[in-house]
Amino acid sequence: MGWGSITLQWLDRAIPRLKFALVRRLPFALAALALAASAHAQQTAFGPLPVPPGNPVTPAKAALGKALFWDEQLSLTGTVACGTCHRPQSAGTDPRSLLLGDSARHPGPDGVLGNADDTIASPGVPAHDALGNYLVDPQFGLRPRVGRRKAGTMVNAAFAGLLFWDGRADSYFRDPLTGQVLFPNYAALENQALAPLTNTSEMGHAGVTLSSLVARLATVQPLALASDIPASLSAWIGTRRYPALFAEAFDGGAITPARLAMAIASYQRTLIADQAPLDAHLAGTPSLTALELQGQQLFQSNDCTFCHSGPLMTDGKFHYIGVRPVAEDLGRGEFDSDARMQGAMLTPGLRGLAERAPYMRNGRFATLEEVVDFYNRGGDFSAPNKDPRMRQRNWTEAQKAALLAFMRRPLTDPRVAGELPPFDRPTLFTETSRVPQISGAGRAGSGGHVPQLTALEPPLLGNSNFTIVVSQGLGGASGVLVVSSGDPGLPPSPPSGLANLPFALSGSGAAAGNASVQLNLTPASFASGQTLWARAFVSDSGATGGSAVTPAVSFTVFGPVPDSIFDANFE
Numbered sequence: 001m002g003w004g005s006i007t008l009q010w011l012d013r014a015i016p017r018l019k020f021a022l023v024r025r026l027p028f029a030l031a032a033l034a035l036a037a038s039a040h041a042q043q044t045a046f047g048p049l050p051v052p053p054g055n056p057v058t059p060a061k062a063a064l065g066k067a068l069f070w071d072e073q074l075s076l077t078g079t080v081a082c083g084t085c086h087r088p089q090s091a092g093t094d095p096r097s098l099l100l101g102d103s104a105r106h107p108g109p110d111g112v113l114g115n116a117d118d119t120i121a122s123p124g125v126p127a128h129d130a131l132g133n134y135l136v137d138p139q140f141g142l143r144p145r146v147g148r149r150k151a152g153t154m155v156n157a158a159f160a161g162l163l164f165w166d167g168r169a170d171s172y173f174r175d176p177l178t179g180q181v182l183f184p185n186y187a188a189l190e191n192q193a194l195a196p197l198t199n200t201s202e203m204g205h206a207g208v209t210l211s212s213l214v215a216r217l218a219t220v221q222p223l224a225l226a227s228d229i230p231a232s233l234s235a236w237i238g239t240r241r242y243p244a245l246f247a248e249a250f251d252g253g254a255i256t257p258a259r260l261a262m263a264i265a266s267y268q269r270t271l272i273a274d275q276a277p278l279d280a281h282l283a284g285t286p287s288l289t290a291l292e293l294q295g296q297q298l299f300q301s302n303d304c305t306f307c308h309s310g311p312l313m314t315d316g317k318f319h320y321i322g323v324r325p326v327a328e329d330l331g332r333g334e335f336d337s338d339a340r341m342q343g344a345m346l347t348p349g350l351r352g353l354a355e356r357a358p359y360m361r362n363g364r365f366a367t368l369e370e371v372v373d374f375y376n377r378g379g380d381f382s383a384p385n386k387d388p389r390m391r392q393r394n395w396t397e398a399q400k401a402a403l404l405a406f407m408r409r410p411l412t413d414p415r416v417a418g419e420l421p422p423f424d425r426p427t428l429f430t431e432t433s434r435v436p437q438i439s440g441a442g443r444a445g446s447g448g449h450v451p452q453l454t455a456l457e458p459p460l461l462g463n464s465n466f467t468i469v470v471s472q473g474l475g476g477a478s479g480v481l482v483v484s485s486g487d488p489g490l491p492p493s494p495p496s497g498l499a500n501l502p503f504a505l506s507g508s509g510a511a512a513g514n515a516s517v518q519l520n521l522t523p524a525s526f527a528s529g530q531t532l533w534a535r536a537f538v539s540d541s542g543a544t545g546g547s548a549v550t551p552a553v554s555f556t557v558f559g560p561v562p563d564s565i566f567d568a569n570f571e
Contacts, residue, residue, distance in 0.1 A: 046156075046272070046274055047311075049158055050158065050161075050185075052183035052187045054183055055183065060248045061249040061263050063233060063236045063237075063245075064248075065268070066425075067223055068263055070082070070426045072430065073217075074197060074203060075125055076125075077205075078429065078460070079144075079429070079457060079458075080430075081203075084428060085196075085202075087425075088416050088419045088425065089417065089419060091356045091416055092153035092155035092157075092356075093355075093356045094150070098357055098366065100123065103123055104146060105118050105120055105121075108328065109327075109328050109329075116324075118362075119149060119361075120363025121148065121363060122146065122202075124144055124145050124146070125145070125202070126142055126144050127145060127206065128206065130206070130208070131518075132205075132465040132467045134467065134469045136514065142471055142514060147201055147202060149329070150363040153351075154268055155272075155273045155351060155352055155416055156271070156272060156273055156312055157188075157189060157192070158268055160189075161188060161316055163192040164192065164346070165361045166332050168335060169189075169195065170191060172184055172191075173258075176210050177257060189268050190262060191261070194210065197210065198213070210257035217255055217260070218242055218243050220242065223237065225428070225429040227427045227429075228426055230421075230425065270422045273352060273416050274311075275413045276351065277410045288410055291402050292406050292410050294402040294405075294406075295403045295405045295407070298399055298406075307319055307347045313351065314346075314349040316346070317346070317347055318331065318345060319344050320387060322378070322379025323361070323380065325343075326343030326383045326385075329343065330343060332344045341385075342383065342385055343385070350411055351411055351413070353411050354407065368404055368407060372395075372400050372403055375393065376393045376395050377392055378390050378391045434458065436456070436555035438552070441551060442535075442551045443490050443543055443544060444543065445542050447542065449510055449511035450549075451549070452471050452472045453535075453553050454469040455467075455468045455469070455555065461523055461557050461559030463520075465518055466518065467517070468516075468536075468553065469517070470514060470516075470550065473505045473514070474542070475506065475512035475513035476506075477504075477505050477513060477538050478504050479503050479504075479515070479536055481501040481519075482495060482534060483499040483532055485533070487535070488535045488552070492546070494547065501518075503516075503517050503536075505538065510542070521557055528557055529556065530556065532554070533553070533554045534552065536549070538550075
């Protein structure tokens with residue numbers, strides 16, 4: 001049975017409602033069809049690509065969007081890009097959700113880490129201000145905060161009318177600065193692109209605005225933190241900075257928040273995964289094994305296609321299916337007063353499913369086996385609006401194996417999993433050995449506590465805002481961060497280094513103080529390839545010799561960059 005047959009199953013259910021709706025709204029439907037005719041100029045294997053008439057995809061705009069999508073400099077810390085949470089190797093989702101343990105866990109609505117309402121999701125940035133100073137978050141302290149929902153896939157997102165689990169990114173796009181309607185339809189990607197940039201749990205600092213972001217963007221060298229940049233993208237960028245790239249992509253236009261969104265959305269519209277074995281099979285080339293075909297038949301005969309319909313295997317609607325109690329996350333119910341939307345989440349497409357673990361909006365299931373068992377038992381929680389198709393199935397082990405076989409290889413486009421064009425990408429700074437490394441022991445102070453260092457940011461030559469955080473020291477104490485060409489060690493008092501940076505710890509009492517220290521990696525004082533070491537010495541009468549000392553941090557400055565690409569004092 002092909003996509004046409006699956007779609008007919010849905011139409012049989014939907015036609016009575018469609019007839020009624022069209023009679024009432026025929027004038028509106030005709031207007032929408034006229035708009036669609038102009039928007040649907042680009043064809044794909046899945047049908048026409050929805051593109052706002054005012055934002056046609058061009059090679060320059062898509063290349064600019066690709067650079068922006070993978071540029072960690074869109075976060076002040078230089079540690080999170082859009083692509084950080086949406087990597088092709090995980091079919092456009094975040095591999096860190098499975099790899100980072102508690103560092104990728106949100107404590108859920110009860111605020112307590114380690115119980116059933118937790119969410120497995122994506123670490124973003126630590127809480128910090130516009131000067132780069134880290135702030136203590138009530139739930140996450142000084143470490144990167146984690147979102148309350150698992151990242152969805154960027155692959156094939158171009159076809160979605162609504163985006164995010166709750167659908168808050170709709171197709172109606174206004175200029176973020178003026179409020180002018182730019183695109184009345186097909187612009188969910190434009191809306192989605194801007195949201196993480198100012199979300200302080202994902203990429204933004206406290207008080208960030210889109211205006212301040214684009215002002216800073218104008219000063220940076222594109223992808224200065226990345227390595228292994230695809231050759232075609234690197235050649236297009238050359239030595240140019242973002243103002244020149246925007247000017248080419250937008251016919252001389254300046255950098256604006258709206259154009260930032262339009263570029264990123266244009267890149268995402270190139271990420272169409274339509275070369276899976278199932279596509280070849282449906283096109284007439286037998287490509288599925290007997291077990292996979294059996295799984296496809298079971299998938300179609302067990303109501304799965306009611307929600308996971310069409311070539312993208314989603315109905316684009318919202319359903320509550322009993323993953324967790326409604327009250328834990330209202331989902332679409334946060335924006336829609338319809339009682340049926342309480343706890344309802346947007347149906348995800350199933351392309352690339354095998355690579356997208358963990359599963360569900362809260363990352364509750366680590367494997368597809370767990371997902372199949374969940375559907376086999378009809379979900380785990382009930383509510384008046386629970387989808388009636390969520391019921392016990394009593395599948396045999398052989399049937400479950402067939403379903404799993406269908407949902408794995410047949411739905412995987414090898415270009416995505418292999419990160420081949422158009423899914424090729426740069427290597428992020430946070431994936432490399434350039435990330436500062438903490439090592440060695442320190443010296444305890446009051447209460448037997450050893451103060452600690454946190455260093456996450458890129459030691460890029462010219463970075464005037466390279467932040468090192470001292471924590472768990474004696475509250476209210478003073479100290480010195482010693483930066484040297486070798487490990488400063490544990491002498492009784494702070495030695496003289498290449499830089500001795502004073503600081504004062506906040507708070508009061510043993511292990512209660514913290515401070516952010518900024519090191520200016522100016523080319524006048526440091527060189528690309530230079531390895532530096534640092535330790536913080538905290539004045540503490542409870543420490544041997546009167547100074548508690550942190551473990552060491554080491555990092556190698558990289559570049560070169562002709563002038564500073566970071567401006568810590570933008571507003």
